[in-house]
Amino acid sequence: MIKLTQRDQTVLEAVITDYIETGEPVGSRTISKRSVMNVSPATIRNVMADLEELGLLLQPHTSAGRIPTVKGLRLYLDSIMRSRQLEREQRQHIREALQNRPQDVKDLLQSTSRILSQYCRQTGVVLWPKVTVTRFKHIEFIRIGPRQVMVILISKAGLVHQTHIESTEEIDQNELDKSSRYVNELLRGLPLAIVKERILEEMRSEKVLFDQLFGRALQMAGKAIQNTLSDSEVYIEGQSNLLDNPEFADVARMRRILHTFEDKSRIIKLLDMTMKASTGIHIIIGTENELQELQEMSLISSPYGHPDRPLGILGVIGPLRMDYARIIPVVEFTAKFLSQVLELTDEN
Amino acid sequence: MIKLTQRDQTVLEAVITDYIETGEPVGSRTISKRSVMNVSPATIRNVMADLEELGLLLQPHTSAGRIPTVKGLRLYLDSIMRSRQLEREQRQHIREALQNRPQDVKDLLQSTSRILSQYCRQTGVVLWPKVTVTRFKHIEFIRIGPRQVMVILISKAGLVHQTHIESTEEIDQNELDKSSRYVNELLRGLPLAIVKERILEEMRSEKVLFDQLFGRALQMAGKAIQNTLSDSEVYIEGQSNLLDNPEFADVARMRRILHTFEDKSRIIKLLDMTMKASTGIHIIIGTENELQELQEMSLISSPYGHPDRPLGILGVIGPLRMDYARIIPVVEFTAKFLSQVLELTDEN
DNA sequence: TTCTAGCACTCCTTGGTGGAGAGTGCTACC
DNA sequence: GGTAGCACTCTCCACCAAGGAGTGCTAGAA
Numbered sequence A, B: 001m002i003k004l005t006q007r008d009q010t011v012l013e014a015v016i017t018d019y020i021e022t023g024e025p026v027g028s029r030t031i032s033k034r035s036v037m038n039v040s041p042a043t044i045r046n047v048m049a050d051l052e053e054l055g056l057l058l059q060p061h062t063s064a065g066r067i068p069t070v071k072g073l074r075l076y077l078d079s080i081m082r083s084r085q086l087e088r089e090q091r092q093h094i095r096e097a098l099q100n101r102p103q104d105v106k107d108l109l110q111s112t113s114r115i116l117s118q119y120c121r122q123t124g125v126v127l128w129p130k131v132t133v134t135r136f137k138h139i140e141f142i143r144i145g146p147r148q149v150m151v152i153l154i155s156k157a158g159l160v161h162q163t164h165i166e167s168t169e170e171i172d173q174n175e176l177d178k179s180s181r182y183v184n185e186l187l188r189g190l191p192l193a194i195v196k197e198r199i200l201e202e203m204r205s206e207k208v209l210f211d212q213l214f215g216r217a218l219q220m221a222g223k224a225i226q227n228t229l230s231d232s233e234v235y236i237e238g239q240s241n242l243l244d245n246p247e248f249a250d251v252a253r254m255r256r257i258l259h260t261f262e263d264k265s266r267i268i269k270l271l272d273m274t275m276k277a278s279t280g281i282h283i284i285i286g287t288e289n290e291l292q293e294l295q296e297m298s299l300i301s302s303p304y305g306h307p308d309r310p311l312g313i314l315g316v317i318g319p320l321r322m323d324y325a326r327i328i329p330v331v332e333f334t335a336k337f338l339s340q341v342l343e344l345t346d347e348n
Numbered sequence C: 001t002t003c004t005a006g007c008a009c010t011c012c013t014t015g016g017t018g019g020a021g022a023g024t025g026c027t028a029c030c
Numbered sequence D: 001g002g003t004a005g006c007a008c009t010c011t012c013c014a015c016c017a018a019g020g021a022g023t024g025c026t027a028g029a030a
Helices: A006-022 A028-034 A041-053 A070-080 A088-099 A105-120 A173-187 A192-203 A206-210 A212-229 A239-244 A251-262 A264-277 A324-344 B006-022 B028-034 B041-053 B070-080 B088-099 B105-120 B173-187 B192-203 B206-210 B212-229 B239-244 B251-262 B264-277 B324-344
Strands: A123-127 A136-143 A148-155 A160-166 A234-237 A282-285 A297-305 A310-319 B123-127 B136-143 B148-155 B160-166 B234-237 B282-285 B297-305 B310-319
Touching: A006 A028, A006 A041, A006 A070, A028 A041, A070 A282, A088 A105, A088 A324, A105 A123, A105 A234, A105 A310, A105 A324, A123 A239, A123 A264, A136 A173, A136 A212, A136 B136, A148 A212, A148 B148, A160 A212, A160 B160, A173 A192, A173 A212, A192 A206, A192 A212, A206 A212, A234 A264, A239 A251, A239 A310, A239 B251, A251 A264, A251 B239, A251 B251, A264 A282, A264 A297, A264 A310, A297 A324, A310 A324, B006 B028, B006 B041, B006 B070, B028 B041, B070 B282, B088 B105, B088 B324, B105 B123, B105 B234, B105 B310, B105 B324, B123 B239, B123 B264, B136 B173, B136 B212, B148 B212, B160 B212, B173 B192, B173 B212, B192 B206, B192 B212, B206 B212, B234 B264, B239 B251, B239 B310, B251 B264, B264 B282, B264 B297, B264 B310, B297 B324, B310 B324
Parallel strands: none
Antiparallel strands: A123 A234, A123 A310, A136 A148, A148 A160, A282 A297, A297 A310, B123 B234, B123 B310, B136 B148, B148 B160, B282 B297, B297 B310
């Protein structure tokens, strides 16, 4: 663990805040003028040389100012930065934007992503709730061909999933209606994670052994849930905001980044990992990230849903020099509020 | 109408194909060497001067080669270009890519957009079928709160729409099940466009006047369909391909374009217009477009679905100098094949 | 010991210059 | 009508010099 004096910390903080603001390397003179502590540039230079030796700052070239390294940013985030509180007004804005859109969970999540991107002037990401952790609410079988059935599966949080399955025999809609009723009765309110066991168990019951219809119903339900569990989606909004950052003026770099965003599966993997890693706000800075293409970027993320069983992840992706102090509380609040909204629709 | 000699046409075509390939202004020498007609550069220059006078070509600056104007491209597309046929292999590729994904219409459309973008190395767009033109298949009411009902509406093509409505009174799921069955019976197979009238008509029938339940069911169905009709979605994939075009190396320009893509409603409006304008392939070149931000781009689009009642629009957005001759058949074939796939799922 | 002032030095940035190259228009000629 | 030649224009690029920002180091002050 690196131990810094008070002055070292102040200088590190000054460099970082200035760098976050301007995106340019910052020199000793700037800090000396800006900072509260009345110290000459020469002194600052000495401190900065020390910080560089510790690997917290670096100089792009000999006669340039310093910029923070990933290590420096990490130290700053962990032990120096105090994140600003959100103003009441901003909270209100976010609340309204999310509350006026209760139509459909998909829309809700997409709006959330958009709001994050707008408030933070970066790219917003929201990982679609993994169904695994929600509860069964309703299932519906609909005939769309002689042997093809569309299955609509609704989880308690109001998420609708659909999938197609093939049946082994011809079926008519009346049968399917019966099946729906039966399965609904059986699985009501169960967490999806244990639904499978329940189905297997039921398969062995007398009722099912005597009636083919029920057996088939269970089979279909099982298949449908199987299909659904692997579902995971991610909403990425505000990619164009990235172009506002001078560090992405380089077209080739920008191309790589956009390309990465288009391969959603990799983003999903990344977000999934953060979910496993921690419960609250989670920050990945630059090279801490294992996606090659995003090593010049940071991700500020937070799970949402119930604290003990998170539904998904939301966050903001931006350049290394994001305004962490401002964005962290936004992500935090949005996650909290989105959780509330989802819990509300989850109560009955 | 502009009348060109054979030679004028050949030169215009040569300029355009060369420009499409390189993105650079093309000079008289290049054409003289490249083209089949054995004519000296000086002669070409004369022709080119004529074409410029007609507004078909322009010179970025005095001592540069020529590039085609929008007017020139238009003339070329309308009366000179012969679009290449798709090779069997390519058709097969597209077929496979679309056929292996029958899971869900949403996925299907998104894949279509991605395939377009990959094959054309530009940005693919697919406008989600307007529900209006499809037929009613199935409705389902699901209680998600004391007065809140989730409505799942499925159209014959297999599109699932969901919406929430508030009921005036408390309801239980049994009632809702009855309502579903009743409405399903009533509306089976009707085009969504006339469903509303049918509902109003039924409202006046004895059955409904005597039983409140039916009345409420019809009201809910009406509301749900109302909500759903306004639904329109667009899938845009492969935006990063745009960055490969040297003309978009300018960050500010790129920013504007990405920004436009993020405001989906404008893209929807644009695509909607092309649907009204024509039945087959439709091309909008640069300034023919009324979206300010897309005036440096072209759109090649085609409706899909049944020829008489199109479901939606798909197409490719790229720079002015897209390889029209190659992309047009791709768009054409994709539209045709997507229509087939959708019609297949639509048959029962 | 700690801080500061001064100075020489490094490196980037910017602006200007000139030559090479590409392409044109014009004119005279076939 | 087509072609060859030529003078002219404009861009692109490499090169250079000056200016500026910032540093490290050293010597002296608190």
